[in-house]
Amino acid sequence: MEVVICRDAAQVGIVAAEKVADRLRGRANPVIGLATGSSPLDLYAHLAKLVDEGALDLSQAYGFALDEYVGLAHEHPESYHAVIRRTVTEPLRMNPARVRVPNGMAADLVGAAQQYEEAIRAAGGVDVQVLGIGSNGHIGFNEPFTSFGSRTHRVPLTEQTRNDNARFFDSMDQVPTHALTQGLGTIMDSRTAVLVATGEHKADAVAAMIEGPVAIAMPASILQFHPDVHVVLDEAAAAKLASRDHFHKL
Ligand SMILES: O=P(O)(O)OC[C@H]1O[C@](O)(CO)[C@@H](O)[C@@H]1O
Numbered sequence: 263m264e265v266v267i268c269r270d271a272a273q274v275g276i277v278a279a280e281k282v283a284d285r286l287r288g289r290a291n292p293v294i295g296l297a298t299g300s301s302p303l304d305l306y307a308h309l310a311k312l313v314d315e316g317a318l319d320l321s322q323a324y325g326f327a328l329d330e331y332v333g334l335a336h337e338h339p340e341s342y343h344a345v346i347r348r349t350v351t352e353p354l355r356m357n358p359a360r361v362r363v364p365n366g367m368a369a370d371l372v373g374a375a376q377q378y379e380e381a382i383r384a385a386g387g388v389d390v391q392v393l394g395i396g397s398n399g400h401i402g403f404n405e406p407f408t409s410f411g412s413r414t415h416r417v418p419l420t421e422q423t424r425n426d427n428a429r430f431f432d433s434m435d436q437v438p439t440h441a442l443t444q445g446l447g448t449i450m451d452s453r454t455a456v457l458v459a460t461g462e463h464k465a466d467a468v469a470a471m472i473e474g475p476v477a478i479a480m481p482a483s484i485l486q487f488h489p490d491v492h493v494v495l496d497e498a499a500a501a502k503l504a505s506r507d508h509f510h511k512l
Contacts, residue, residue: 267510267511268494272304273512296325301394324360327342364444389453391455397466408445417441418440
């Protein structure tokens with residue numbers, strides 16, 4: 263696990279985007295795994311700048327979002343279908359037909375989850391998975407006590423996650439209660455993972471992910487076993503790392 267500590271959130275976005283771009287360049291049909299939430303927005307903005315400057319071409323790339331709310335219409339502005347279109351597909355000039363988001367509106371969610379796994383496999387697997395981390399240590403929507411071997415599946419959201427995401431909705435009762443998410447096993451199959459975290463509200467989860475025991479109470483701790491994972495933090499998110507002096511500081 264490589265850990266890089268940056269001055270601020272803007273630098274996190276740039277450093278992480280460069281790592282993602284390095285691994286996508288030169289591949290004929292690169293596959294990028296896409297996180298939503300606030301954390302990766304600066305990363306996507308920098309990737310968009312590279313695309314605008316001609317330093318990166320994602321027109322032939324495939325994209326797979328990590329997750330989607332269950333029962334939220336794709337047209338809803340906070341559905342991850344809409345968020346990915348707004349923050350990734352359009353600014354990165356990707357082909358919309360090659361960017362997939364789990365179908366949280368499917369009548370058969372088990373079938374939709376299996377099809378999603380098959381689509382990732384058919385595209386050749388994920389080259390670079392972009393990740394954020396929830397304040398309770400979730401990645402994707404894999405909440406604490408999710409099996410490490412899990413594949414794409416339907417999950418209930420914890421109260422903490424619903425509270426964290428309530429800022430995107432008018433009221434708490436509009437925040438969905440369930441999601442369809444890639445599993446921890448699916449995420450661990452990615453060839454490279456780049457996780458970004460900023461802000462003091464992530465400091466406990468970040469410290470537990472990097473230094474704590476690998477335990478299902480802290481889903482992100484499974485990344486300690488990922489063969490090529492890069493964690494890019496700002497000072498605030500790195501503040502509770504006892505081992506911070508061992509890591510690369512920019
Ligand atoms: O980046 P945020 O908004 O803090 O969210 C943390 C994580 O929770 C999720 O929103 C749940 O999927 C992730 O996409 C994100 O990485």
